[in-house]
Amino acid sequence: MSVDPFDASLDLLRRLNPKRTGTNLNSIITIAPDLTEDLLATVDQPLEVARCKSGRDYLLCDYNRDGDSHRSPWTNEYDPPLMDGTVPSESVRKLEIAANEAFDVYRDLYYEGGVSSVYFWNLDDGFAGVILLKKAPKPSSAAKSSGTWDSIHVFEANDKQRAWHYKLTSTVILNMVSSGETLGELDLSGNMTRQAEKEFPKGEDSDHIANIGQMVEDLELKMRNLMQEVYFGKAKDVVADLRSVASLSATNKDRGIHQEMLSGLRQR
CATH class of the missing domain: 3.90.1150.210 (F-actin capping protein, beta subunit)
Structure with a gap:
């Protein structure tokens, strides 16, 4: 089963880093210059x-x-x-x-x-x-x-x-x-x-x-x-x-305070 080069190019671009779309597009055009007009008109x-x-x-x-x-x-x-x-x-x-x-x-x-x-x-x-x-x-x-x-x-x-x-x-x-x-x-x-x-x-x-x-x-x-x-x-x-922005000791301290508050509420 043959694969359409244009569809394959679009499929490849969707899987690559969107930050480098311009660089990746130029690379594909260099390999397949016949697709230049179609790719430039399709890919944002x-x-x-x-x-x-x-x-x-x-x-x-x-x-x-x-x-x-x-x-x-x-x-x-x-x-x-x-x-x-x-x-x-x-x-x-x-x-x-x-x-x-x-x-x-x-x-x-x-x-x-x-x-x-x-x-x-x-x-x-x-x-x-x-x-x-x-x-x-x-x-x-x-x-x-x-x-x-x-x-x-x-x-x-x-x-x-x-x-x-x-x-x-x-x-x-x-x-x-x-x-x-x-x-x-x-x-x-x-x-x-x-x-x-x-x-x-x-x-x-x-x-x-x-x-x-x-x-x-x-x-x-x-x-x-x-x-x-x-x-x-x-x-x-x-x-x-x-990830946690706070340090591990600060996080454990907050958890301890939280547990103490819950224990106090249950005793009431």
């Missing part, structure tokens, strides 16, 4: 930051890539320059500009820093796009903890007879490392993907930004709460069962 990896000639930072991903060049959402130009690079139509570009301004405010309110980029492109019966958000602390030799948060929200907006149908696929990639003398080194890395669909009645073109923004905000909030309750909560329970 941490976002990279670049700076365009306007002096503003923007995020790189497969959705704003054409060959070896990437398009800036601020200037609508490719770096390195391309004569025939793919760009959205004039009407969709206006929406893209408005979306970048709106999500720049969203980034500042929710993340208090970081970088955001929004890219739109045309579809036969509507348009599609991706909203990218990245937050990473500034590197410091004195810091004992570090981490990165990458949000990738891909959506399609399809024109129905009386409404716009939106389909959103959101992926969050988290990498957090903490070290200290008491606990040692803790490395939490992983990703989560969720989907949502919704219809909104037709209105002005500017309504698209509000509709998409509402869906992104709701789904990202649900994912953030789920990660906090399930992933971090479970990790805390596991670490607490395996």
Whole structure:
């Protein structure tokens, strides 16, 4: 029974350390260059930051890539320059500009820093796009903890007879490392993907930004709460069962006090 190389590559990536997804992906592409386009379009990896000639930072991903060049959402130009690079139509570009301004405010309110980029492109019966958000602390030799948060929200907006149908696929990639003398080194890395669909009645073109923004905000909030309750909560329970921050003598002393209190209550 033959194994599809693409499926085998995805299966391998799922079993490797998510913190090294980019490195592992490049290794697979080197071995199987024919899978480059399919893998880059399928596998989510941490976002990279670049700076365009306007002096503003923007995020790189497969959705704003054409060959070896990437398009800036601020200037609508490719770096390195391309004569025939793919760009959205004039009407969709206006929406893209408005979306970048709106999500720049969203980034500042929710993340208090970081970088955001929004890219739109045309579809036969509507348009599609991706909203990218990245937050990473500034590197410091004195810091004992570090981490990165990458949000990738891909959506399609399809024109129905009386409404716009939106389909959103959101992926969050988290990498957090903490070290200290008491606990040692803790490395939490992983990703989560969720989907949502919704219809909104037709209105002005500017309504698209509000509709998409509402869906992104709701789904990202649900994912953030789920990660906090399930992933971090479970990790805390596991670490607490395996290791104790307090010394053994202090733990035994607390147990002794606890037993004395229980004995006193029983005697009453």
